[in-house]
Amino acid sequence: MDAALRNEIQNELGAIGAAAPVLLSQARVEKLYEIFTMSCVLRALRSIGATMQARDSDDRLTANLVFRLAPGLIYNPASAPGFVRVWYENKEYELQNGLRVKGSSRVLHELDVCIIDGPRARSCRQRQVDIDYSAVRFLAECKCYGDTLPLHLGREYLGLGSEFSLRVKTIVSNVESAEIHTLIRRHGGTTNFRLVPTGPGNVNMFIGWLAKELQHAL
Amino acid sequence: MNNDVERINATLREQRLGWIADEIEMTIARGKPITKDSPRGKPKETMVVPLSPEEEEEVLIRVLRNYLVEVEDIWRSAEATFAEEVSEHGNAPIALSITEAASDRSVPLFDVETEMPRRKLDELLRQAWPGGPEDYPRRVIEQRRD
Numbered sequence: 462m463d464a465a466l467r468n469e470i471q472n473e474l475g476a477i478g479a480a481a482p483v484l485l486s487q488a489r490v491e492k493l494y495e496i497f498t499m500s501c502v503l504r505a506l507r508s509i510g511a512t513m514q515a516r517d518s519d520d521r522l523t524a525n526l527v528f529r530l531a532p533g534l535i536y537n538p539a540s541a542p543g544f545v546r547v548w549y550e551n552k553e554y555e556l557q558n559g560l561r562v563k564g565s566s567r568v569l570h571e572l573d574v575c576i577i578d579g580p581r582a583r584s585c586r587q588r589q590v591d592i593d594y595s596a597v598r599f600l601a602e603c604k605c606y607g608d609t610l611p612l613h614l615g616r617e618y619l620g621l622g623s624e625f626s627l628r629v630k631t632i633v634s635n636v637e638s639a640e641i642h643t644l645i646r647r648h649g650g651t652t653n654f655r656l657v658p659t660g661p662g663n664v665n666m667f668i669g670w671l672a673k674e675l676q677h678a679l
Numbered sequence: 680m681n682n683d684v685e686r687i688n689a690t691l692r693e694q695r696l697g698w699i700a701d702e703i704e705m706t707i708a709r710g711k712p713i714t715k716d717s718p719r720g721k722p723k724e725t726m727v728v729p730l731s732p733e734e735e736e737e738v739l740i741r742v743l744r745n746y747l748v749e750v751e752d753i754w755r756s757a758e759a760t761f762a763e764e765v766s767e768h769g770n771a772p773i774a775l776s777i778t779e780a781a782s783d784r785s786v787p788l789f790d791v792e793t794e795m796p797r798r799k800l801d802e803l804l805r806q807a808w809p810g811g812p813e814d815y816p817r818r819v820i821e822q823r824r825d
Contacts, residue, residue, distance in 0.1 A: 462683040462736060462807050470743070470807065471690040473800040477747050478694035480796070483754070483788040487698045490750055492777055493788070497753045500760035513765045515773050526761065526773055531780030540780065545765055605750075607699060607742030608706045635745060635753070637822045640712070655822050657749060658756035 488530050492559075494605035495573045496528060498633050499558055501656065501664060502574060502601070503545065505671035506556070511549040511679075513556070518543055520586060532559045532571035535582060536589040546579065549679050553579030554598065563593040564624030572625075574601040576679070594625045598678050599671075604634040615641035619648055629674040633667070680707060681735040687743075699746055706738050733809045740804045741819055748801045751793055 483489045503513060517523040518533070518541040526543040533540035535557075545556040554576050561569045562577075569591060581596040602618050604610055618632045618641075631651040632641070642652045653667045684707070688700035710727045711734070717724050730738065762772045776785040805815040 466803060466807050467683050467686060470800065470803050471687060473796050473803060474687070474690050474696070474743070474747065475694055476796040477793050477800060478691075478696050480791045480793045481747075481751065481789050483750065483786075484699075484746060485695055489777065489786060489788070490746065493750060493754045493757070496775065496777075497757040500757040500764075503760055503764040507764050515761075515765050524773060526765075526775050527783075528775070528777045529780055530777060530786065605753075607702045607745045608738050611705075611709070635749070636741075658752050659749060659820060 491603070491605050492528060492530055494635060495558055495603045497658070498601055498603045498656065499545075499556060499574050501668055502556060502576070502599070502671065505668045505675060506547055506549065508668065508672045509549065509676055511547050513548075514546045516544050516546050516555075520583070528558055532561045534561055535592050536586050547576065549675075552679065554679060555579055555582045561591065562597060562625075563591045564621075565594050565626065566624060567593075568624070570621060570624060572597070572600050573603040575599060576675075594627075597625055597627055599629040599675065600625055600627070601630070602632045604632065604636075606634065606636045609636055610634055610638035610641050612638075612640050612644070614638075615644045618645065619650070622648075622650060627678070629671070629678045680704070681732040681739075684735050684739045687739060699742060703739055703742050706742070707735050736807070736809050737818075740808055741822070744801065744804055744819055748797045748804075751789060751797060754788065 478484060483493060506513060515523050515526045517527065518538040523543060529540065529542045533542050535541055542559050547554040547556055557575050557577060558573065560572055560575060562572050562575065564570050575597050576599040577592060578596045578598065582592060585592045602621060604614055615638070622630055631653050632645065633653045633656045635655065635657050637654045642654065645652050655663050656667055658664065684703065688703055691697065691700040707730055710729050712725050712727050715724045715726055758775055761775055765773050777788065778785055805812045808815040808819060810818060
């Protein structure tokens with residue numbers, strides 16, 4: 462690389478780093494990506510005629526959706542994030558981010574993005590108990606990386622998938638991974654890679670796939 | 680490791696972006712899988728080989744673009760979609776914020792608009808791409824791997 466070009470790149474890294482505190486931690490970047498994925502789910506829901514409303518962690522109407530850097534429990538407003546209430550064909554659901562949900566082994570797992578049954582969610586809040594896998598209608602495991610995804614993320618996703626035996630689930634990422642795609646396809650799973658706003662083709666494909674699946678699952 | 684990668688990683692660490700430098704180093708250390716020729720009729724065999732200096736630079740450039748150029752686009756797109764798709768409270772636009780685990784204090788995301796330095800960095804990375812600037816959209820933005 463030309464030395465002058467390298468110096469210019471180094472200068473711009475300083476300018477961007479100073480103006481974007483979000484870049485100071487990987488957890489913040491991952492959270493942004495989860496929220497972006499959630500926004501794609503909103504578009505899929507809208508395309509099938511669902512209506513949506515923002516709610517805070519206490520299930521009250523809000524104009525400020527608050528997400529949290531650590532996973533939350535549905536019945537604990539201090540740790541639970543805000544969510545989106547969804548109505549589709551006279552049924553009610555919640556689109557959640559960073560929620561801890563009990564898998565089929567009864568162990569709690571964090572789901573990056575998921576859609577759960579509304580009445581079940583409300584009941585869990587009232588009874589102060591964890592929500593479980595049988596209330597989950599959709600889940601997305603979200604991975605934001607710089608280059609390619611390490612293979613262990615694919616193995617982890619397969620493990621998570623075996624805890625949540627539902628029709629609509631996927632791993633999404635801003636980058637590609639041929640190895641993980643091969644691994645997950647071999648086990649009948651779905652990947653949606655290079656899902657970014659600068660790749661509208663992939664975003665539209667994801668939204669189209671999800672809209673079709675949600676029509677069956679909701 | 681490639682000298683340019685080492686120097687830029689040092690800058691990332693100075694800017695408190697060490698986790699990005701760590702990811703670059705780990706990705707390079709993992710090497711890449713290749714398929715080896717095998718006698719006819721036998722299944723293809725694979726092995727992992729180290730990256731060439733040019734491939735190390737490719738890793739560096741993809742990581743820098745995906746984090747320093749693209750993350751703000753991801754966030755702005757999410758904000759716009761939420762504002763458009765989710766019905767508001769009292770007609771106010773829906774705002775999004777992120778807090779620490781059990782706190783109401785918002786985590787700062789972008790202090791000022793970084794559009795200009797991001798576009799400049801994107802252009803510099805395009806110029807630095809080992810395959811040449813024309814190859815950059817296909818291999819970096821679309822992430823096609825040959």
